[in-house]
Amino acid sequence: MVRLRKSRLASRADRHELYQESVQDTEAEIDFVQETWRDLRDRPAELLREDFCGTANTACEWVRRDPGHYAIGVDLDEDVLQWGELNNLSQLDEDQLSRIQLLHENVLETDPGLADIVLAMNFSYYLFLAREELLDYFRCVHAGLMDDGIFFLDAYGGYDAPKEITEERECDGFTYIWEQASFNPIDAAMTCHIHFEFPDGSRMDKAFSYHWRLWTLPEIRELLTEAGFSEVAVYWEGTDETTHEGNGIYEPSETGDADPGWVCYLVAQR
Numbered sequence: 610m611v612r613l614r615k616s617r618l619a620s621r622a623d624r625h626e627l628y629q630e631s632v633q634d635t636e637a638e639i640d641f642v643q644e645t646w647r648d649l650r651d652r653p654a655e656l657l658r659e660d661f662c663g664t665a666n667t668a669c670e671w672v673r674r675d676p677g678h679y680a681i682g683v684d685l686d687e688d689v690l691q692w693g694e695l696n697n698l699s700q701l702d703e704d705q706l707s708r709i710q711l712l713h714e715n716v717l718e719t720d721p722g723l724a725d726i727v728l729a730m731n732f733s734y735y736l737f738l739a740r741e742e743l744l745d746y747f748r749c750v751h752a753g754l755m756d757d758g759i760f761f762l763d764a765y766g767g768y769d770a771p772k773e774i775t776e777e778r779e780c781d782g783f784t785y786i787w788e789q790a791s792f793n794p795i796d797a798a799m800t801c802h803i804h805f806e807f808p809d810g811s812r813m814d815k816a817f818s819y820h821w822r823l824w825t826l827p828e829i830r831e832l833l834t835e836a837g838f839s840e841v842a843v844y845w846e847g848t849d850e851t852t853h854e855g856n857g858i859y860e861p862s863e864t865g866d867a868d869p870g871w872v873c874y875l876v877a878q879r
C-alpha cells in the first residue's frame with residue numbers, strides 16, 4: 610500500500626501571498642498618501658504610478674478607492690506581475706480594471722505619461738547601490754510627474770539596521786523572519802532575506818532576498834533635492850503615550866528619535 614505523505618505547510622504556501630500579508634499594509638499606505646496629498650494640494654489626484662510594484666497590491670488599492678483614480682504599476686519581473694494579474698487585478702470589478710495598467714519595464718527607463726503621484730515603497734530604491742544610479746532614478750521620477758506632482762517613498766534605519774541579526778514576528782498562521790545576513794560598512798551594502806516558518810515546523814527559506822544599500826536620510830534628501838524636487842520633507846512616526854510604541858501617525862519633522870529601528874516616509878514635491 611502506498612503511504613501518502615502529508616504535505617507540509619511550507620510546500621503548500623504561496624510566497625507572494627505571505628509577503629502581502631506580513632509586509633504590506635496597502636490601506637494604511639494609501640490613507641497616508643491621500644491625506645498628505647489633501648494637505649498639500651487643492652485638487653484631487655488622479656494618476657498614481659507605483660514603481661517596483663511587485664504584485665501591484667497598492668495600485669489596486671488606489672483604483673478601488675475612487676472612480677476617478679487611475680494607476681500604472683511598473684516592475685522588471687514578469688512573473689511577479691503575472692501573479693498580480695491573476696490574484697489581485699482579478700479581484701477588481703470591470704470599471705476598476707479598466708483604470709489600471711501594469712508595465713513590465715525598468716523604472717530607470719519607464720515613461721508612461723505624467724503622473725500626479727509616484728510611489729516607491731518598501732525601500733525598493735535601496736536596490737540602487739551607487740549614488741549616480743539613485744540620482745538617475747530620482748531624476749526619472751521628477752521628469753515623470755505633473756508640475757504639482759508628489760513623490761512618496763519610505764525609508765528605514767536605526768542603530769539595529771546595519772547589524773547582522775534576525776528578527777521574528779508572528780502573523781496569522783505563520784512566522785515572518787527578517788534576516789540581515791551581511792552588512793559591509795565600507796559601501797553600506799547589505800544582504801537581507803525573508804523566511805517564513807509554519808506551525809508544523811516547516812520553513813520557506815529565502816522566500817525573498819535583497820542585496821541593497823542602507824541609504825541614510827540625509828543622503829536620500831540631498832539626492833532628491835539634486836534631482837530637482839523643490840520641497841523634500843521627512844514624515845516621522847509619532848509615539849503612543851501608553852505603549853511608547855509608534856502610533857501610526859506620520860508628521861513632517863526635522864528631528865527624530867535615535868531608535869533601534871524606525872520606518873518613515875519622505876514626501877518630495879516637484
Ligand SMILES: C[S@@+](CC[C@H](N)C(=O)[O-])C[C@H]1O[C@@H](n2cnc3c(N)ncnc32)[C@H](O)[C@@H]1O
Binds near residue numbers: 633662664715
Ligand atoms: C521589495 S519589492 C517591493 C514590492 C512592493 N513595491 C512593496 O511595496 O512591497 C521590489 C520589487 O522591485 C522590482 N524591481 C527591482 N529593480 C527594478 C527596476 N530597476 N525596475 C522595476 N522594478 C524593479 C522587483 O522585481 C521587485 O518586484
